[in-house]
Amino acid sequence: MAETKSAVRRTNLPASSAQGAWAALVLDVGEPTRPALRMEAAGRGLLVLRRDDAVLLLARVADDHFGVAYASTGHHRPPVPPIRAARAAAFGTADTGGAWHARWAHHFATALTGTDAGPLHAGRWVIGGDVEYLNVGVTRPPAPVPLRHDRGWIDWFSGDRHRQVLPLRPLANPDDGRVKAYRKQFREGVLPPVLLWWISGLDCHVVLDGHDRLAAALAEDGPPPLLRLSSVSQRQVDADTDTAVRRYATTTEAVRHQVAAGTPGAAEALAATHRRFARELGGVGTGYGTSRAWPLRGGPATWHRLAEAHAPDWPAEITTADDGCGRRPPPDGRRPHLSP
Secondary structure (H helix, E strand, O other), X not given: OOOOOOOOEEEEEEOOOOOOOEEEEEEEXXXXXXXXXXXXXXXXXXXXXXXXXXXXXXXXXXXXXXXXXXXXXXXXXXXXXXXXXXXXXXXXXXXXXXXXXXXXXXXXXXHHHOOOOOOOOOEEEEEEOOOOOOOXXXXXXXXXXXXXXXXXXXXXXXXXXXXXXXXXXXOOOOOOHHHHHHHHHHHHOOOOOEEEEEEOOOOEEEEEEOHHXXXXXXXXXXXXXXXXXXXEOHHHHHHHHHHHHHHHHHHHHHHHHHHHOOOOXXXXXXXXXXXHHHHHHHHHHHOOOOOOEEEOOOHHHHHHHHHHHHOOOHHHHHHHOOOXXXXXXXXXXXXXXXXX
C-alpha cells in the first residue's frame, strides 16, 4: 500500500501577461516517497503503469525512439471522486483571468492530496491551465486527439503529438446517460475540466480523471476544458532559469545601447524584452518535468511475464511489427521495429 501524505503547501502562480491572472497551482508535496499510482521501469524501454499491484498499462519504447507501443488493461479507476452537477454549477463558467481554472485546480489538488490512490509523491508538482497546443494564440484551441484506449502507438514525430491524449479506459458512447448530462454542461459552459497527467516516459498526457467529460466535449464537437498535472524537476528549473537570465542580460544590454543612441523603436523593443523575460520565467516554473519511474522488481523478466498475463498476444505483435523499418519514420504511419 502507498504511504500517506503529509501536509502539502500550495502556491498560486500568476500569469505574466495580465496583472492578477492565474497561470498555475504549485504543490510542494512532502510524502509519500512512492505513490500507489506510479510508473515502473524494467530497462530497455520497458514500462509499466500500475496502481499498487494492479497493472494499468504496459509500454515499450521503440529501438529507434520514434515512439512507444502500449497496451492498456482498462483497470484504471480515477483517484478523484465524481463531481456533482451542483459543484459544477457553483464554480460557474470560465473567465479570461483564470479564476475558474484556479478553482478547479484547487479542487483537484484537494482530491489528489486526500487520497492514497493517486500519483503524487514527494517533490514539486504543478496543475496548470489548458494544454499549450502548437497553434497558440487561437481563440478556440484544437480539441485533443484521443488515442486508442486498448492498444496502440504513441507517435513522437506526429504533427498531432502535442494534442495526443491517452485514455486509460474506454470512452463512453455519446448517448450514455452520464455523457449526455456532461454534454448539457458543456453547452452551458460549466463542464468541469478534464485532468491530464504528463508522463515523460510516454512523452504523452494520459487522462487521469474525466473520461466521460472528454467524451461529452468531443461529442459536442468542441475542445474540452483541460488542466494538466506534471512533476517539476528543480534541476531543469535552475538550468532554464539561468539560460533565460543570461539571454535577457545580453539582449537588454544591446537594446539599451540602441535606446541611448536614439534608435527609433528601441524603447518599444526594450519593453517587449522585459515582457518576454517575464513570460519565460513564468513558463520555467510550470513546464513539464521528467516523471519519476521506480524500478520494476524482477526487471525485464517480470515485464514479459506481466505482458503475457495481461495482453497475451501483444508482445509477439509488437516484436514482429514492421521489421526492417530501420531508423527512418515509417512513411505509412506503421510502428517501427521493436527488438525482442
